[in-house]
Amino acid sequence: MTGKTYRDKDELPRxxxxxxxxxxxxxxxxxxxxxxxxxxxxxxxxxxxxxxRNRLSDAHGKGRKPARPSARHAALAVNLAGAMATFLVQxxxxxxx
Numbered sequence: 001m002t003g004k005t006y007r008d009k010d011e012l013p014r015x016x017x018x019x020x021x022x023x024x025x026x027x028x029x030x031x032x033x034x035x036x037x038x039x040x041x042x043x044x045x046x047x048x049x050x051x052x053r054n055r056l057s058d059a060h061g062k063g064r065k066p067a068r069p070s071a072r073h074a075a076l077a078v079n080l081a082g083a084m085a086t087f088l089v090q091x092x093x094x095x096x097x
Contacts, residue, residue, distance in 0.1 A: 012050035
């Protein structure tokens with residue numbers, strides 16, 4: 001394992017940044033611009049997924065005018081989350097084989 005710690009209250013973007021650093025997937029760990037951009041995009045996706053969860057799920061109270069995502073928005077969020085999770089697990093497995 002990595003020896004990194006986290007708190008139960010850490011939110012998704014912070015948890016992702018910690019995992020990305022452990023797996024050498026943080027944008028600032030690379031010098032090639034294309035890898036910095038792609039990995040920065042991954043970080044942005046995770047931040048967006050965390051925001052969707054916080055704003056649109058039933059885990060938090062609804063505002064006066066809650067957003068109503070469509071099925072396609074839900075499918076996009078689920079597929080992005082699945083792709084990110086798969087990428088993290090495959091990276092971990094490859095580095096620890």
